[in-house]
Amino acid sequence: MMAQTQPTKLQPYDSDFPTIWLAQVRMACAAEKLTTEADKFRRAFLALDTKTAELVASIDPTSDNPFTQLCNTLLTAHAPNDGSQLEALLATTSLDDTTPSEYARKIQRSLPEDTPDCIIRQLFLRALPKDIRLIIAALQHTNVTQLATIADQLIKLKEPIYSAAVSSPTSPNELNSEHIMSTGKPNTQPNVQPFNSRRRPPFRRQQQRSRRLCIYHYRWGNQARQCRQPCSWKQPTHVEQRRNTTIQGNDNAQLTGW
Incomplete structure (x- = not known):
């Protein structure tokens, strides 16, 4: 006994592409060895949705060329030829x-x-x-x-x-x-690396500077009466001495609340 050919699963009918769907039907009929117009018509008709099947329901399966009529009807209805x-x-x-x-x-x-x-x-x-x-x-x-x-x-x-x-x-x-x-063209300009703005904040530089001075010179500057090593204090010039005295006076006023 010869094994029966399994039916090919057809995709749902797409009214936007009737030509492609009909081509799939023809390939399925060839795989299933359906050669007569009546067999092809039945195969295609059973794969249609109800709304589309209504368009070809009046075709007589026992007529001379029912499958050809089905194809022409679907192409006329869903394949626009008016641009x-x-x-x-x-x-x-x-x-x-x-x-x-x-x-x-x-x-x-x-x-x-x-x-x-x-x-x-x-x-x-x-x-x-x-x-x-x-x-x-x-x-x-x-x-x-x-x-x-x-x-x-x-x-x-x-x-x-x-x-x-x-x-x-x-x-x-x-x-x-x-x-x-x-x-659409490669970039021939030299690449400029983005600027890195990671800078140490002023208070950190000030903190590092203070670590090089003893507490007396850091607080009182030129007016300090004592010095504790290690200390990198250097005797300022006359101009720097006047500036440091002014700055130190402002700092003392802030520390004492005046």
């Missing part, structure tokens, strides 16, 4: 939730096979983000499928660069990557 798909593509200016490769395939499915490559290319470029578009537009003599693959990779590289810029300082490599993303 509406081109109009929809012209109105699209972003990828939405699709990848560049998915959008490129959508364009190729929606337009006639004899559509010039320059039109497909322009429709594809319109939907890309601006920074990605600048790079892809510079790639000449490359078909849309290859451009879409490159755009996929650029978008994957774009996300970690932008997220890292928020959480960490920008490195020279990241700056160069962002420059290429925005201009």
Whole structure:
């Protein structure tokens, strides 16, 4: 006894792409060895949702070519031939939730096979983000499928660069990557390291200075009557002596509350 062929699982009918769905039905019928028009019709009809099946319910399965009638009815109802798909593509200016490769395939499915490559290319470029578009537009003599693959990779590289810029300082490599993303050219300018503003606060320098003087010279300066070693006090000149006396007098006034 010959083993029965397992039925192929068909995807739900998509009214946006009836041609693709019908192609899947034909491949399933070939795999299941369904050769007659009646068998193909039954296979396709049972895979349709109720609303779509209503469109072809009037077709007689015992007629000469029921499956062909089913295909023509679905294509007439859901495959626009009045240029509406081109109009929809012209109105699209972003990828939405699709990848560049998915959008490129959508364009190729929606337009006639004899559509010039320059039109497909322009429709594809319109939907890309601006920074990605600048790079892809510079790639000449490359078909849309290859451009879409490159755009996929650029978008994957774009996300970690932008997220890292928020959480960490920008490195020279990241700056160069962002420059290429925005201009399509490598950055030939020398990298300038970010200025490090970590400076010791004044009170720390003052504290270190005080550690080199004994407590008497630190507090009373030139008027100190005692000295305790180690002490780096040096006798100031006449000008410095007058300045230190003034500063020391202000400090004493603050210490005594006057």
